[in-house]
Amino acid sequence: MATHKLLLLAGDGIGPEVMEEVKRVIAWLEKAGLASFAIEEGLVGGAAYDAHGVSISEADMALAKASDAVIFGAVGGPKWADVGYDVRPEAGLLRLRKDLELFANLRPALCYPALAEASSLKPEVVEGLDILIVRELTGGVYFGEPKTITDLGNGQKRAIDTQVYDTFEIERIAAVAFELARTRRNKVTSAEKHNVMKSGVLWKEVVTQLHARAFQDVELEHQLADSLAMQLVRWPKQYDVIVTDNLFGDILSDLASMLTGSIGMLPSASLGAADAAGKRASMYEPVHGSAPDIAGQGIANPIAMIGSLAMALRYSLGKGEVADRIETAIAAVLDAGKRTADIAPKGTPAISTAEMGAAIVAAL
């Protein structure tokens, strides 16, 4: 059996707590003979800053590049609010994305039937919801130069950020969206602000041309990002795959995941381009953040983190059946009524992070 090289980067806040439950699942998979792993662990974010004064060390970057997949927890917290811009916790995450060229961020927004009631939206609006946001992750305003603050004198400063997109960047992320749509409900909604931004004009043009050239079998619609935000609230089930840029994707995917009432449940995948052998760099992480307000209490929901391991097994390690098995175990535990605090209805008892991890392993 192939041995899979995983790098675990637990990060900050609840990251290490939920990563413990991933290790529990990994240990069980090995014992059951379902998969074999070579596990490395590293530091990222505030944890790396405290240890090394940077948001990720060169040694850990090298491990990330050598791994079959990176399993990432979460970064950031008030403790590092005042560290320098270049060594802030988020810089570690952004460097991983950029240096591994993880241009495609897949963020499913899925409403677990057992949890439809937990949403702030009416059950009929979100029951059965299954959207996939495909977010461009290595371009746009996140990385464009100049990105500066200049002192103009007179007590005035000027801040500049630059949104840059080249044709090939738009083309490759749109291709991922079209290909994924073919495996789903065959519809892609492309979101930008072409009425205000030149990058939106180019985005719309490139997506339209690629569609005409290679994906005419997929339904394509264009929507302004502000209008999409509204429509996601009004009637989200009209969407299948949504493709958008780095910044709009950041906001719209958070919005979409909150619709489901299940944000502690949602994993995400960040993928690079496939090489000649079909292998691609990849990183898997929960959609939720480091939640410093509940860190250290052992009450965080580990399902998004364990679901991220399942996504890694499916998309990077060729172990789709094992991924199915984990996802079935998660659903079974939810159907049995087990809930961490974030998804427990008011007045009902909640189980701990470790109890949820143990319950999932028991269901396996």
Added chain:
Amino acid sequence: MATHKLLLLAGDGIGPEVMEEVKRVIAWLEKAGLASFAIEEGLVGGAAYDAHGVSISEADMALAKASDAVIFGAVGGPKWADVGYDVRPEAGLLRLRKDLELFANLRPALCYPALAEASSLKPEVVEGLDILIVRELTGGVYFGEPKTITDLGNGQKRAIDTQVYDTFEIERIAAVAFELARTRRNKVTSAEKHNVMKSGVLWKEVVTQLHARAFQDVELEHQLADSLAMQLVRWPKQYDVIVTDNLFGDILSDLASMLTGSIGMLPSASLGAADAAGKRASMYEPVHGSAPDIAGQGIANPIAMIGSLAMALRYSLGKGEVADRIETAIAAVLDAGKRTADIAPKGTPAISTAEMGAAIVAAL
């Protein structure tokens, strides 16, 4: 009695239809001796393009500058999808904002009690909701240079947009937010992406300093824009005034207005700085767009447009009592069960644009 100079720019789509109802209200106010107007009408957006080949003529810009307030309908539609970037319908709106220096865009998201059921959110989440989004309107990525598309050869193009903010731009919009919070529930939430954008770093710094210097009596919280999008869906009532930049404000205010289930109901104000005499340039417009899909059918909801006139009376014309009277009439009509199609529950009869306008005048 002072005569108020208004410029009506109905624009495209449902714009002219809902503007008719504003004229109906204006005629009634004059007949009742409540206010005296000198009304001019002009063209903007696609309508101006069709007539003059530009999105607003110099003559209409001059009228706008000379007016006490501009009442704006909506612009855009598929008919003008392929006109040049500089003469597209939205360019007229952006030029009005920029040339009149309307830096402060006030967008209330208010849930009318009679309409709480129309929201896709659970009634308890939106009942009584009353948020005010204060959006910076003349800076950021909307106007920053360079803003270009360059041909790189090899079939590649590069699109660039530039987000630029200076200290004074952030300061003046934050001051508006703090001042308005004092007249409401005394809380301001400032949203940016300081973890990724330098403009977010400066934004947070300037808002923090202004608060410490002049508004310590107001509660201030900072929130990342993606996290705010989530929290607006989860529990919007935690907010009072939200202040944010042009692009985030575009998306977040559309999102917030959709929470209320009442998007056809919401007016907005765009204000410039006050001169020595306390006079400021101003423009009032519905939050909704030109809705080309329902244009020409006489079924659009004119309430946001009539509410925009009420806002103008209150903020620009010194006629707060007349504004109150219009808003009371709108509420009375809703309480009486009158509904246009967008807010009529399924299976119940809807009235037309003109019938709604007439009902509001009757209630006056």
